[in-house]
Amino acid sequence: MTRRVTSFDVAARAGVSQSAVSRVFSGASASKATADRVREAADALGYRPNVLARSLITGRSRIIGLVVAYLGNPFYPDALERFSRDLQDEGYHTLVFTVPEGAADTDTDRIIQQMLDHQVDGIVLASVGLGDALAARCEAAGIPVVLFNRGQVGSGLAQVTSANRLGGAKVADFLVAGGHTRIGHVAGWQGSSTGRDRTEGFVARLAELGQDCVGVEDGRYDHAEAVRATDDLLAKGVDALFVGNDHMAFAVMDHLRCTLGLSVPNDVSVVGYDDVPMAAFAAYDLTTVRQPVGRMVKTTVAALINQIEDKSAQAEVTEIDGPLILRGSARIPEGLQ
Amino acid sequence: MTRRVTSFDVAARAGVSQSAVSRVFSGASASKATADRVREAADALGYRPNVLARSLITGRSRIIGLVVAYLGNPFYPDALERFSRDLQDEGYHTLVFTVPEGAADTDTDRIIQQMLDHQVDGIVLASVGLGDALAARCEAAGIPVVLFNRGQVGSGLAQVTSANRLGGAKVADFLVAGGHTRIGHVAGWQGSSTGRDRTEGFVARLAELGQDCVGVEDGRYDHAEAVRATDDLLAKGVDALFVGNDHMAFAVMDHLRCTLGLSVPNDVSVVGYDDVPMAAFAAYDLTTVRQPVGRMVKTTVAALINQIEDKSAQAEVTEIDGPLILRGSARIPEGLQ
DNA sequence: CGTAATTTTGCACACCTATGCAAAGCCTCG
DNA sequence: CGAGGCTTTGCATAGGTGTGCAAAATTACG
Structure with a gap:
C-alpha cells in the first residue's frame, strides 16, 4: 500500500x-x-x-443525503434508482439512509444529525417528515431540504408530490361513471399528507357527485391493515374500493380473489395509486393513478440543486399531475371503453 | 448562517x-x-x-460504497435496506451507486473510481462484477471488496452467495419427485455466476436422476426474455419449468395463465429462486428456493469489516444454504404433502 | 518525604487542497 | 518603444482534526 x-x-x-x-x-x-x-x-x-481535502476547504461535499422508508413498496426503489442516476448526472453522490418500519422520530433526528456531520450539500426526504427543530438546524447550517412524496404544511420546506387531491377526485369520477353506488376507501396512512390528500380529494368529489363514501378505513400503507380494512368495508356491502396505494391494492386483490373467492372487477372494482411496475402485471392488471416518478424525481433534484447554488432561492411547493391508467381491475364506463 | x-x-x-x-x-x-x-x-x-477533517487525517471515512443493479427485482431493495441498517449499526454509512440496465463495464469502472476518490473504507458489489484492473487498483489502495450474490473465480475477491448449485439440485429433486417427466429451464443470465451455477446444479442433478432437461433457455433476468424463453420451451411440450429467479417467474406465470390460459400448476409447474416477499402473495403463491437475505447481508458486512480492520485477513468465499419453500405453483410430491 | 513509574496535557505538525494577494509575464495600442 | 491592461503564476495561509513527542502532573512505593 x-x-x-x-x-x-x-x-x-x-x-x-x-x-x-x-x-x-x-x-x-x-x-x-x-x-x-x-x-x-x-x-x-x-x-x-483528494475529495475530502477539497470538501473540507470548499465546504461543499457534492454529496446528497437521501432518507427513504417503505422500501418494500416498489415505488421507492424505483425513485431511489432515479435519484441516484439523476444526481450522478449532476455530479453529486448519494448517501442513503433507510428508516426502519416502526421509525420513531428520534431515529430520523439521529439520521439527519449524521448527515449534517457529513456535510451533505442537501437532503431529500422520501416519504419522511422532519421535526421543526431539525428543520431549523438544517436552515441554520444552510443545507436545503426537499420533501419527496410528502408535504408538510407550515414547515417552509420545499416539497414535490403528485397532485394527490386531484388524483383522488379522478378516481371518484371514474368509479361513479362506472355506475358504482356503494364505494369504499382503504385509505393511505392518515398520518401522511399523501394519504390524507388522496382521501380528501376522493371523498369531496364523491360528495359533489351526490354520493357518500360508504366507509373510510386507514390501511396505514400496510398489507395486513389493508386486508383488515377491506373486511370491514365488505361488511358494509361495497361494490368498489379505492385503495390508497398500489402496494396495498395488491394485498386487497389477493384477499378478495384468493381468500374470499370474489371476482375483481365483477363483484368489486379496485383502483390503486402509484402505478408501480407490478400494477401492469397480468395477475393484477390494476387500474391506478400514475405518479410520474421520473418527473417527480427530476423536479426534486432540480429544486435541490437550485437551492444549493442559489442560497436565496425560494422553497417551492410542486404538485405534478398524473393520469388515471385504465386496466382490468375496475369496471370501465361505457364512454371510455 | x-x-x-x-x-x-x-x-x-x-x-x-x-x-x-x-x-x-x-x-x-x-x-x-x-x-x-x-x-x-x-x-x-x-x-x-468535523467528519471530513477527521477522515482526511485518519484516512478512514467510515463510508462503504454499495453498487447495486437490478433494483427492479425486489430482492435487491430488500438487500439494500438491510445493508444500510447493518452498516449503520456498525457505525458506517452507505454511499449508493446504481448501475443502469445496459451497464457497460466502463460504467462500473467509473463508479469504482469515484468511490476510491471518496476514500470509501470498503466496497460491496451486489450482482455486479469487477474487472481485474480495477480489482488491482482497490487492492493497491488497500480497500477491501466483497461481492454479494455474485461469484468471480480467480478474482481473489471475497464473495457471498447462496448455495446456488445445491439450490438448483433441490429443485431437480423436487420436480422429479413430483412426477414430472418433461422439465424445462428458463435460466438466469448465463453471464452471471448465479445464473450459471443454478443451471449447472439443476441440469446435473436431473441427469443423475436419469432425466434430460428438455431445454434450457437464457432468460437474462428480464421479463420479456423470460416470456420468449417460455414460449420456446412450451413448444417442446414441457410440464414443469424451473425459472432462474422469482422476478422472471412472475412474468412466466402471468404469461402461462393470462396470455395462454394454462393452469399453474395443473398444466405446468413453476418453481422460482429467491423467495422475494411477492412470492408469498396469493396471486402467485410461488414455490421457490429461498435466498436467506438477512444472513447473506450480515455475512457480507462481517467479511467486509473484518478485512477493513485486519488488512491481512483472507478474502473468504461463503455459500449460504437456503430451503426450498413449498407453495402452490408446483405440484407437490405425495410424501411431502 | 523522595524518587521512579505512569498518566495526562500541550505544542507543533501533518493531512491535502483551494484561494487571496502580489509579483511577473504577456499583449495591445498609441 | 513604452505605458497600461489583462492573464498567469507562486507564495502563503486556511480549513478542522488526529497524533508523536516531550514536559508536566499525578500516582505508587520504598
Missing part, C-alpha cells in the same frame, strides 16, 4: 507550483501550456484530487 | 487545549475531570466533530 500521490508530487514532476495543479483540476484559469504539462504528469503518476 | 464551531472553540471555553478536545471525542485517554468539562462545553456550544 503506497502513499497517495498528492498535488505536490504532480507539481514537482510538471515543474510548476502546487497551486497550478490545483487550478488545473478545479477548472480555474491556467495557460494551455501548463495545463497540458500538469495533466501529463498527473496521468503518469495516477493522480486524482 | 453562522460559522461552524470547532474544537478550538470548545477548548477555549473548557480552558484546555484543542488536542484535549480531540482526545475526548476520539476516545483516547483523558482524565475524567477534563472529559467532563469538554463535554459540557461542547454541549453548550453545540459542537460536533
Whole structure:
C-alpha cells in the first residue's frame, strides 16, 4: 500500500507550483501550456484530487443525503434508482439512509444529525417528515431540504408530490361513471399528507357527485391493515374500493380473489395509486393513478440543486399531475371503453 | 448562517487545549475531570466533530460504497435496506451507486473510481462484477471488496452467495419427485455466476436422476426474455419449468395463465429462486428456493469489516444454504404433502 | 518525604487542497 | 518603444482534526 500521490508530487514532476495543479483540476484559469504539462504528469503518476481535502476547504461535499422508508413498496426503489442516476448526472453522490418500519422520530433526528456531520450539500426526504427543530438546524447550517412524496404544511420546506387531491377526485369520477353506488376507501396512512390528500380529494368529489363514501378505513400503507380494512368495508356491502396505494391494492386483490373467492372487477372494482411496475402485471392488471416518478424525481433534484447554488432561492411547493391508467381491475364506463 | 464551531472553540471555553478536545471525542485517554468539562462545553456550544477533517487525517471515512443493479427485482431493495441498517449499526454509512440496465463495464469502472476518490473504507458489489484492473487498483489502495450474490473465480475477491448449485439440485429433486417427466429451464443470465451455477446444479442433478432437461433457455433476468424463453420451451411440450429467479417467474406465470390460459400448476409447474416477499402473495403463491437475505447481508458486512480492520485477513468465499419453500405453483410430491 | 513509574496535557505538525494577494509575464495600442 | 491592461503564476495561509513527542502532573512505593 503506497502513499497517495498528492498535488505536490504532480507539481514537482510538471515543474510548476502546487497551486497550478490545483487550478488545473478545479477548472480555474491556467495557460494551455501548463495545463497540458500538469495533466501529463498527473496521468503518469495516477493522480486524482483528494475529495475530502477539497470538501473540507470548499465546504461543499457534492454529496446528497437521501432518507427513504417503505422500501418494500416498489415505488421507492424505483425513485431511489432515479435519484441516484439523476444526481450522478449532476455530479453529486448519494448517501442513503433507510428508516426502519416502526421509525420513531428520534431515529430520523439521529439520521439527519449524521448527515449534517457529513456535510451533505442537501437532503431529500422520501416519504419522511422532519421535526421543526431539525428543520431549523438544517436552515441554520444552510443545507436545503426537499420533501419527496410528502408535504408538510407550515414547515417552509420545499416539497414535490403528485397532485394527490386531484388524483383522488379522478378516481371518484371514474368509479361513479362506472355506475358504482356503494364505494369504499382503504385509505393511505392518515398520518401522511399523501394519504390524507388522496382521501380528501376522493371523498369531496364523491360528495359533489351526490354520493357518500360508504366507509373510510386507514390501511396505514400496510398489507395486513389493508386486508383488515377491506373486511370491514365488505361488511358494509361495497361494490368498489379505492385503495390508497398500489402496494396495498395488491394485498386487497389477493384477499378478495384468493381468500374470499370474489371476482375483481365483477363483484368489486379496485383502483390503486402509484402505478408501480407490478400494477401492469397480468395477475393484477390494476387500474391506478400514475405518479410520474421520473418527473417527480427530476423536479426534486432540480429544486435541490437550485437551492444549493442559489442560497436565496425560494422553497417551492410542486404538485405534478398524473393520469388515471385504465386496466382490468375496475369496471370501465361505457364512454371510455 | 453562522460559522461552524470547532474544537478550538470548545477548548477555549473548557480552558484546555484543542488536542484535549480531540482526545475526548476520539476516545483516547483523558482524565475524567477534563472529559467532563469538554463535554459540557461542547454541549453548550453545540459542537460536533468535523467528519471530513477527521477522515482526511485518519484516512478512514467510515463510508462503504454499495453498487447495486437490478433494483427492479425486489430482492435487491430488500438487500439494500438491510445493508444500510447493518452498516449503520456498525457505525458506517452507505454511499449508493446504481448501475443502469445496459451497464457497460466502463460504467462500473467509473463508479469504482469515484468511490476510491471518496476514500470509501470498503466496497460491496451486489450482482455486479469487477474487472481485474480495477480489482488491482482497490487492492493497491488497500480497500477491501466483497461481492454479494455474485461469484468471480480467480478474482481473489471475497464473495457471498447462496448455495446456488445445491439450490438448483433441490429443485431437480423436487420436480422429479413430483412426477414430472418433461422439465424445462428458463435460466438466469448465463453471464452471471448465479445464473450459471443454478443451471449447472439443476441440469446435473436431473441427469443423475436419469432425466434430460428438455431445454434450457437464457432468460437474462428480464421479463420479456423470460416470456420468449417460455414460449420456446412450451413448444417442446414441457410440464414443469424451473425459472432462474422469482422476478422472471412472475412474468412466466402471468404469461402461462393470462396470455395462454394454462393452469399453474395443473398444466405446468413453476418453481422460482429467491423467495422475494411477492412470492408469498396469493396471486402467485410461488414455490421457490429461498435466498436467506438477512444472513447473506450480515455475512457480507462481517467479511467486509473484518478485512477493513485486519488488512491481512483472507478474502473468504461463503455459500449460504437456503430451503426450498413449498407453495402452490408446483405440484407437490405425495410424501411431502 | 523522595524518587521512579505512569498518566495526562500541550505544542507543533501533518493531512491535502483551494484561494487571496502580489509579483511577473504577456499583449495591445498609441 | 513604452505605458497600461489583462492573464498567469507562486507564495502563503486556511480549513478542522488526529497524533508523536516531550514536559508536566499525578500516582505508587520504598
